[in-house]
Amino acid sequence: MVDTAPTTTPAEQRAAKRHPGRAPKGYSMRTLPGFSVIALFTMIVLYAPIMILVIYSFNEGTSLAIWEGFSLRWYRQAAANEAVQDAAIRSLYLAFIASSIGTVAATMAALATTRTRRFPGKTMIYALINQPLMVPEIVTAVALLIVFATIKVWTGHTSMIYLIVAHTAFCIPFAYLPIRARLETMDMSLETAARDLYASPWLTFRKVTLPLMWPGIVAGLMLAFVISLDTVVITEFVKSAGQETLPTYMLGQLRRVVTPEVNAISTVILAAGAILVALFFRLTQRKG
Amino acid sequence: MIDIDNVTKVFGAGDAAFTALSEVSVTIAENEFFTLLGPSGCGKTTLLRLIAGFEPPTAGAIRLGGRDITRLPPNQRPVNTVFQSYALFPHMSVAQNIAFGLEMLGKPKAEVKSTVDDMLRLVRMEAMRDRRTSEISGGQQQRVALARALAPHPEVLLLDEPLSALDLKLRKEMQIELKRLQSETGITFVFVTHDQEEALTMSDRVAVMSAGEILQVGPPRDIYERPAERFVANFIGESNFLNADLAGDSVTLAAGGTFPVRRPDGVRDGKVSVLVRPEHITLGGAGDTLRSTIENVVYSGEATVAHMVLPTGEPIKARLSNAPQGDGALPGAGSQVTIGLAPGAITVLRD
Numbered sequence: 001m002v003d004t005a006p007t008t009t010p011a012e013q014r015a016a017k018r019h020p021g022r023a024p025k026g027y028s029m030r031t032l033p034g035f036s037v038i039a040l041f042t043m044i045v046l047y048a049p050i051m052i053l054v055i056y057s058f059n060e061g062t063s064l065a066i067w068e069g070f071s072l073r074w075y076r077q078a079a080a081n082e083a084v085q086d087a088a089i090r091s092l093y094l095a096f097i098a099s100s101i102g103t104v105a106a107t108m109a110a111l112a113t114t115r116t117r118r119f120p121g122k123t124m125i126y127a128l129i130n131q132p133l134m135v136p137e138i139v140t141a142v143a144l145l146i147v148f149a150t151i152k153v154w155t156g157h158t159s160m161i162y163l164i165v166a167h168t169a170f171c172i173p174f175a176y177l178p179i180r181a182r183l184e185t186m187d188m189s190l191e192t193a194a195r196d197l198y199a200s201p202w203l204t205f206r207k208v209t210l211p212l213m214w215p216g217i218v219a220g221l222m223l224a225f226v227i228s229l230d231t232v233v234i235t236e237f238v239k240s241a242g243q244e245t246l247p248t249y250m251l252g253q254l255r256r257v258v259t260p261e262v263n264a265i266s267t268v269i270l271a272a273g274a275i276l277v278a279l280f281f282r283l284t285q286r287k288g
Numbered sequence: 289m290i291d292i293d294n295v296t297k298v299f300g301a302g303d304a305a306f307t308a309l310s311e312v313s314v315t316i317a318e319n320e321f322f323t324l325l326g327p328s329g330c331g332k333t334t335l336l337r338l339i340a341g342f343e344p345p346t347a348g349a350i351r352l353g354g355r356d357i358t359r360l361p362p363n364q365r366p367v368n369t370v371f372q373s374y375a376l377f378p379h380m381s382v383a384q385n386i387a388f389g390l391e392m393l394g395k396p397k398a399e400v401k402s403t404v405d406d407m408l409r410l411v412r413m414e415a416m417r418d419r420r421t422s423e424i425s426g427g428q429q430q431r432v433a434l435a436r437a438l439a440p441h442p443e444v445l446l447l448d449e450p451l452s453a454l455d456l457k458l459r460k461e462m463q464i465e466l467k468r469l470q471s472e473t474g475i476t477f478v479f480v481t482h483d484q485e486e487a488l489t490m491s492d493r494v495a496v497m498s499a500g501e502i503l504q505v506g507p508p509r510d511i512y513e514r515p516a517e518r519f520v521a522n523f524i525g526e527s528n529f530l531n532a533d534l535a536g537d538s539v540t541l542a543a544g545g546t547f548p549v550r551r552p553d554g555v556r557d558g559k560v561s562v563l564v565r566p567e568h569i570t571l572g573g574a575g576d577t578l579r580s581t582i583e584n585v586v587y588s589g590e591a592t593v594a595h596m597v598l599p600t601g602e603p604i605k606a607r608l609s610n611a612p613q614g615d616g617a618l619p620g621a622g623s624q625v626t627i628g629l630a631p632g633a634i635t636v637l638r639d
Contacts, residue, residue, distance in 0.1 A: 189371050189373055190377060192362075192375065193369070193375035193376075194377075194388070194392075195362040195363050196342075196362050196363070196369045196437075197363075197436070197440070199388075199392045208377060212379060
């Protein structure tokens with residue numbers, strides 16, 4: 001060991017005196033100057049507006065700024081609103097179909113990019129799969145608008161298929177990331193061992209690869225579901241008349257009268273999203 | 289039993305091509321404990337993977353019991369592998385791991401169960417049958433990996449450095465255990481290791497490999513006592529290499545003295561390298577003629593090693609057993625001693 005003279009804070013020096021011979025391990029949060037101030041500021045910026053939104057969803061009055069007492073009035077109103085019901089069902093339907101198809105495609109892509117020999121263009125394919133994460137959503141939306149508008153005029157067909165295609169495509173990279181991450185931590189020799197123990201390629205996939213990558217697939221599915229549920233720009237550009245999803249409905253409402261009904265809907269979506277994200281972390285952090 | 293016939297394996301292509309095995313030929317007999325020994329990167333694991341069917345050879349053929357299996361996928365070969373990392377299935381219990389191969393072969397349920405029970409008994413893991421593989425120790429995982437590979441009763445068991453992750457004491461136990469399993473099951477074992485001591489103690493025959501070639505194949509005693517090449521001698525055990533002149537059936541050392549030797553095939557009269565193992569050298573015996581100067585004396589428990597220099601400048605070391613209650617008094621550094629060579633101590637090397 002080389003004896004260096006690292007710059008230490010007085011607190012660390014005191015700690016070193018108390019525990020002689022023990023090297024300080026990394027930084028201590030408590031001794032970093034300004035840590036608590038920055039942490040507090042960040043937490044406020046991240047969560048205070050959301051807290052206010054949630055609190056005012058329970059407001060008795062119509063105001064978003066003046067508290068008039070607790071009530072579930074806006075939840076009842078949102079639940080009874082046919083436009084909200086319609087948009088909610090469409091959102092869930094769209095998210096379910098798009099995330100399912102997207103996850104199947106992402107699973108196959110993840111297998112192809114981790115379980116095959118190097119082939120020319122492998123890196124390129126990896127970049128292409130992740131590209132939608134880097135392209136601004138508005139660019140994707142405008143591009144889809146132009147293409148789909150032409151097709152709509154040409155065929156006269158205006159079903160949900162355009163939204164399904166757009167959401168599926170948008171979901172794939174989000175589903176791909178956790179699945180690929182899972183596959184990369186999996187020991188390839190497990191599949192070799194299965195082949196060695198008389199399993200055909202298909203049985204190896206079904207009995208070993210699939211069960212082990214399953215947490216990654218479920219995590220990918222949930223992430224894709226939340227992303228689809230949440231996407232507003234692409235939906236706004238691609239949807240045909242009458243195809244409101246919850247986010248586009250809320251956007252439309254905000255342009256007219258703002259009532260705590262929007263807060264109530266937001267709170268429900270937030271709760272659903274929080275549950276899914278919590279499950280996502282549970283699944284991705286569990287070691288196989 | 290296993291015929292490796294002129295097998296070559298090249299990884300990559302063009303400038304990045306790497307020849308892992310070049311024209312390797314060897315025959316492994318039925319019921320043999322055969323060891324592939326060599327430093328890392330010598331191609332021993334590649335050869336094992338070719339026998340298992342995980343990689344196809346670039347050229348050459350592999351036959352098992354006379355049948356060509358060169359292009360057969362791994363799941364159709366009656367060959368099982370114990371992996372260096374064990375590769376136990378983490379989502380299955382100990383018993384499910386052992387049953388996997390039998391189930392894939394489509395054995396009836398009752399037979400699978402009784403074979404799994406037999407295997408658990410064989411490796412002394414009955415108490416652990418329902419444990420997860422993450423809940424058992426490294427040595428136990430090793431035994432489960434062994435039981436899983438033996439359960440389908442393969443014709444050949446391949447073992448890829450299976451003991452390297454274990455500590456010394458456990459490794460010694462497992463060496464004996466492996467030997468017992470091999471004689472109890474009658475299965476041909478092909479064992480890969482870089483540990484020369486492991487190879488010598490366990491094997492019926494050893495193949496010493498270097499840079500994609502097999503340099504020498506033979507029983508442990510031959511490999512140790514009559515290495516054909518400097519690499520083999522150097523890799524296995526401790527060695528002194530001396531310059532000498534070969535004439536007929538005797539050599540004259542550059543440092544002096546003429547000794548009878550076994551003349552290996554294909555070595556011509558003239559300048560040669562010879563090997564003398566340090567434990568075959570004695571100090572200060574009557575009639576010794578070779579003189580040397582002691583440089584350093586190292587006590588190491590059961591033996592004392594004397595590092596010396598011959599008048600020709602060649603270094604030579606002697607390993608001397610320590611007598612009970614001996615004072616171990618060897619002449620100190622700088623003293624002159626005479627050294628003697630046991631009969632047959634000199635081995636002529638091919639290179």
